[in-house]
Amino acid sequence: MSYHAPILIIADESASDEASRVLSALTEARLLPAETAGWYEAGDAVVRLQPSAVIAIKGTEGALTALATQIAEIEPYVPLLVPGLGHPVAGNCIGFAGHDLDRLPARLRTALRVRTLHATTLRRLSDDGGIERQPQHDPLQDATVLLIGRGAAYPALSVALGERVGVVGALSIEAAAKNLNARELDGIVLAEGFSARVVDAFLTVLFEDTRFRNLPIVVTAPPPERSIDLPNLDFIQGDPAQVVAAALPLVRQHAFEAQLGRTLRALDAGGLIDPRSGLLTPSAFERDFATSVYQAQLRGDGLSVARFVLNRADPRAQFDTARIVSRLMRKMDFGTLQPDGSILVVFAETDLRGAQTIARRLMAVIRQTSHSARRDSRIDPDVSLATMMSGDSARAILSRLAKLDTRRAAS
Template identity: 55%
Template sequence: MSQAGPILFVSNAERPAFIAALDEARFFPVVDTDWASAARAVEQMQPAAVLAAMHGGHEPHIALLAKKIADQPLYLPLIALDARSTLPPNALPFSSRDNADALIARLRAAMRVRTLHATVLRRLPELRVAPPDADPVRDATVLLVGRGAAYPALSVALGERMGVIGALSIEAAAKHLNSRDIDGVVLAEGFTPRVTDAFLTVLAEDTRFRNLPVVVTAHQLVQSYDLPNLELISGEPAKIAANALPLIRQHAMEAQLSRTLRSIDAGGWLDPRSGLLTVEAFARDFSKAVEQTLGRGGGLSVARFAFDPGNPRAQLDAARILSRLMRQMDFGAAQKDGSVIVVFAETDFRTAHMIARRLSAVMRHTSNGKHEMRSDPVVSVDSLSPSDTARSLLARLSADASRAAS
């Protein structure tokens, strides 16, 4: 995972022992600078990562340094060590606890995103694929787990920045993790240390979630966990949300970059934002599917999930749910009218209706913490008949949806 450039360590004090351990681990050479020279050092040295000790003297310089780092064309991780106040939007929090191993794990996770970003930038000219959005957090989804007094305020604070899925129990949280694309978990109060320990242990043992940002707000940790992006953040809900945001943004960026690479590999026919087909690719594949089904027989059904036009985020959430849960033989696309259409190959009407109902049940669990806008789709299902064309089937599906909504 080699990238040109050293690690830049910013501090007005002596280098602590756990930073020196980075040199011993031969992870990257570490170069020291003070806060007054930090922004200039970033420009001159082009580091692979920046570690900033937030022990004092940083206040006049942190905003300029964060902006200089954010303006780099290639993702540059900024890790803020032991911050006690609200961080800039691109500064990843890290509670050092003199733990060199945890810091190396955090760095490796961040450097993987940097490498992925470099790969996307290198391959983007191959095809006409839209570059990733400047701020992926607008499409991020966080899982808020808790049931204490701070839960409503945390839901609002997080919901002002991203999509929120609420879970009042660990069991409900596990279901969401298995069915949704989650960019971070905030584990709030309401659980005993033993339950918290069990939950973190399960996450660490599942490779799907090992790099997921996990923020614990109410407990000290009883042991170490193999979770590179695990962080303790306490305080007011607004501070917790603000300092958790950079970790969640980094994960959302990684997911976005991965979708962009899949789109490049698919010849540009996948939408990098939703993970489904582009509208043009869907129209092409749907016409072929209808023609082949009419020619050789068999079943083909279509489901349309329509959403409140005032809640555009609902369409994106639904598209990502479908891209994750639908069968390999099926395909779909987010449509320009705000709906999502999925084609179920070799499927009769009754089976398609059952599948669509299950999928819509998953969609209903996402809400925006600020406005409490839920993703309740109007679902219409239809099947191909011998007299149909691709256009007539879609027209009938849209008409059914209009009647269902009225």
């Protein structure tokens, strides 16, 4: 596939052989055009060529840091790949085993797809006045990583990951599968405690499911004998800090891709959806709720509202839980994340008994998968339910729900 903006390979003469191997791998994969430049002219080459991606080979830490800083400020997103990078010097340096050039094209294509998505988002934001551009923040603030393991390194990995991203722990492959299906994840760390056959089978399942094929996956066990063609799969053995440092750039890229996807969905909805929570904005919720109550009263349909109060939840956990709710609630329902951190969900055509059943299901998933900033405490949500009565207005239902919240808090 040909790209209008070239792929820039930066390497000095001492690394000319490796640069030639990289260029050959790109040519064979038809990732063209590609240009080369030395480290002495790296900054000027980026400005002059405006590359779609940069592959930096054997640069000094200072030169690589300067290059990464320059590239991080460019829009749309420009991926920076560094062969043989074991401990990234900057958050946007995506490393991979320098000898494994067979997987370079697949990893690069995944990164270029994120660049294309970012370009599309920027264009639509400039053309569509229905949604304001969100303040920029580090995508790691929204990232969630699934940590699977039951060995001695599991606690240390949990702490090291938890300092940077949200963590969902699983002590078995079966528990990991439930989390993969229940929520959006931005990476997987598969730690020790499983046989080579189990690791191979788990990676094969991820490869065969298109939902997970591009997930960043770090395995701390030795590689299996056969190759598994997952573009963002790395085998890293080292202390927890090294494992986490190597995993985070790809996790950040995936979280950024998810962030862009939510923004595009918000644009498709005319700005009515909050890109960070995946639920309606508060103002859109108020309008939809008032309309739903009015129409339900005319038709004689049922309607119920639930408020989930997320105890001990920090802002990251609030947005994470809101995205879980947006993923699991029925298509006919709608909700919003309120400024106080609670979540309101409207269950259309549902009486109180049915609302209780749906709310219990949502609460069970929240308890199992949502955590507060402290790694040892799960989110313990409280829920209040109110159902529409004859002659009720939207304001009356929410007022009754607020009274129920007050009584529960007092008790």
